[in-house]
Amino acid sequence: MPVPTSQTIWKHDSPPKKGLFRVEITRTTALWPRKVYVQWIVREPKNPSGHLFSVYRSGSAEGPWEELLKDAADTYYLLDNNFPAPEDRTSPGLFSLRRTIYYKVVVTHTEDGTAETIKKLEADLPRRQRGIVRKLRRDAAVALKKGSGTEVAILKRKWWGEPCEECKSAVGQSTRGHCKECNGTGIVHGYWDPVYGFATRSATPVNVATENQGNVESHQVEVKMLDIPEVERYDILVFLRDNERYIVNQVVPTEIHTVNVHQELAVSELSRSSREYAIKVDPWRDPEWF
Amino acid sequence: MSIRTNQNWRGNALPRLQDEGPDVFPGSPLAVIGLWVFALRERFKHNVAYPLPWMWEHELRPDEQEDSHPDGHPRKIHIESAYNTEKPVRNYRPYIVVGKGGGSTTADKVSVNNFVGRNQYTGKKAYHCYATMPMLLECGAESSGASSTIGDTVFDFVLATREIFRTDFGLHEITSPVMSDTIPKEDDKEIWITNVQFQVQYDKRWATEPIAPVLREIGLAIRGRQNVSQTFVDIALRDGDD
Numbered sequence: 001m002p003v004p005t006s007q008t009i010w011k012h013d014s015p016p017k018k019g020l021f022r023v024e025i026t027r028t029t030a031l032w033p034r035k036v037y038v039q040w041i042v043r044e045p046k047n048p049s050g051h052l053f054s055v056y057r058s059g060s061a062e063g064p065w066e067e068l069l070k071d072a073a074d075t076y077y078l079l080d081n082n083f084p085a086p087e088d089r090t091s092p093g094l095f096s097l098r099r100t101i102y103y104k105v106v107v108t109h110t111e112d113g114t115a116e117t118i119k120k121l122e123a124d125l126p127r128r129q130r131g132i133v134r135k136l137r138r139d140a141a142v143a144l145k146k147g148s149g150t151e152v153a154i155l156k157r158k159w160w161g162e163p164c165e166e167c168k169s170a171v172g173q174s175t176r177g178h179c180k181e182c183n184g185t186g187i188v189h190g191y192w193d194p195v196y197g198f199a200t201r202s203a204t205p206v207n208v209a210t211e212n213q214g215n216v217e218s219h220q221v222e223v224k225m226l227d228i229p230e231v232e233r234y235d236i237l238v239f240l241r242d243n244e245r246y247i248v249n250q251v252v253p254t255e256i257h258t259v260n261v262h263q264e265l266a267v268s269e270l271s272r273s274s275r276e277y278a279i280k281v282d283p284w285r286d287p288e289w290f
Numbered sequence: 291m292s293i294r295t296n297q298n299w300r301g302n303a304l305p306r307l308q309d310e311g312p313d314v315f316p317g318s319p320l321a322v323i324g325l326w327v328f329a330l331r332e333r334f335k336h337n338v339a340y341p342l343p344w345m346w347e348h349e350l351r352p353d354e355q356e357d358s359h360p361d362g363h364p365r366k367i368h369i370e371s372a373y374n375t376e377k378p379v380r381n382y383r384p385y386i387v388v389g390k391g392g393g394s395t396t397a398d399k400v401s402v403n404n405f406v407g408r409n410q411y412t413g414k415k416a417y418h419c420y421a422t423m424p425m426l427l428e429c430g431a432e433s434s435g436a437s438s439t440i441g442d443t444v445f446d447f448v449l450a451t452r453e454i455f456r457t458d459f460g461l462h463e464i465t466s467p468v469m470s471d472t473i474p475k476e477d478d479k480e481i482w483i484t485n486v487q488f489q490v491q492y493d494k495r496w497a498t499e500p501i502a503p504v505l506r507e508i509g510l511a512i513r514g515r516q517n518v519s520q521t522f523v524d525i526a527l528r529d530g531d532d
Contacts, residue, residue: 098390116381126507166358167343167435169435173433174433174436175345175435175439176365178358178365180358180359184432184433209389210373212372212391212428213382213385213387214369214377214380216477217380247478253336268446269478271382271383272381273352273383274383274478277430
């Protein structure tokens with residue numbers, strides 16, 4: 001069982017510790033809409049060869065992970081071309097303007113030991129700019145943790161996966177909005193494992209409108225959070241302290257040299273009868289730190 | 291059909307829903323809407339023989355074991371009349387709201403000036419027409435598939451029961467339903483709507499009476515009485531011999 005160098009993806013951005021055997025993903029480049037090129041390197045190896053690499057892919061930094069490569073010897077890149085985007089949504093595609101994909105590389109060696117790392121599909125930066133991004137990310141993380149932020153769980157919606165056998169129609173739509181198997185998404189479970197972090201939300205009034213259905217409430221708020229995980233429309237934010245859940249409507253990423261630093265979201269509070277309240281998260285989870 | 295009505299009602303051809311509010315008279319749009327609210331609640335009540343993934347219950351709080359499974363713990367469905375803001379439920383899904391929609395209620399003539407008869411002695415005139423009322427059943431759910439499936443169920447229910455409704459509840463005509471496309475709208479989140487529409491036609495009867503003959507009758511009644519005040523009371527309360 002490999003010992004992870006980090007519990008969360010953003011620990012990967014911490015400065016590497018000298019003398020520690022580790023693996024680092026140096027490049028993830030998308031060749032839209034067909035392929036993704038992934039490249040990695042081992043740091044501080046005691047042996048020049050004999051390293052075995054396994055590569056995994058997921059829609060969330062917390063998994064679950066799909067295996068792409070298993071124990072390949074002395075391989076330092078992978079051209080992930082498994083993006084067929086089939087009609088049954090069993091595999092991912094690269095057609096969305098905001099598709100987040102995470103790669104995990106695990107290296108094992110009989111003498112060097114084992115290490116792993118995670119990186120999402122994003123642009124790469126030179127060393128100096130990478131340092132600036134890391135500084136801004138850390139400042140944002142400190143501000144959220146020490147100041148205005150509270151603990152949140154981020155549920156990223158699945159857009160591909162195992163079809164729901166309970167309620168999925170032949171054309172792929174869920175016929176039960178409150179299906180316990182897929183939570184109305186048509187894909188088993190419907191959401192990736194939760195990622196925990198910090199976020200702050202603005203104070204705005206709850207609007208009540210009279211519609212056919214009677215009085216209908218809506219509550220739109222703005223949320224600031226780190227760029228990890230990168231969220232998309234329909235993802236869910238769970239504020240752990242009050243268990244209020246919000247659905248993401250819009251995402252405004254703050255970027256430096258095309259790399260995200262933090263995200264500003266327009267979210268809407270979910271009605272208490274929404275299925276998303278049935279998805280389990282750990283209310284006592286203390287998000288990981290740098 | 292186990293919708294309870296006042297079968298002894300004789301003031302109109304239409305029956306009166308039991309426990310209906312005193313201000314709602316039979317044949318009014320609110321009464322017709324109530325008819326389908328109760329009917330749809332009956333249709334979506336839990337039935338072991340014909341289970342559905344949705345179940346209507348008086349209490350909407352979701353079951354702890356809710357799994358949306360017809361044979362397990364179905365999702366409760368909210369069935370209500372449109373624009374009922376007195377209810378405490380907010381943004382509940384799935385739902386069916388029953389209301390007037392897709393047009394206006396019209397009074398359609400079937401004879402010249404709606405006139406059907408006249409009493410020569412009193413001068414009372416009787417009139418009749420058909421009122422046509424559009425009905426809109428809005429089927430909302432959190433997924434397009436669920437909204438579409440609930441819409442299908444409602445559509446088939448209206449289609450299959452229209453003759454029973456027409457005869458049992460004294461309605462003149464119920465048109466075949468029309469089902470809309472399933473389209474999204476934004477509330478707190480994206481909600482999918484399927485509308486089922488049809489028209490209900492029912493009898494409208496009324497009479498007018500000239501005021502002069504009425505006054506003459508009152509005058510005659512008063513002249514023959516010793517206690518004039520009591521006569522007025524009797525006329526007002528309609529419990530005197532005259």
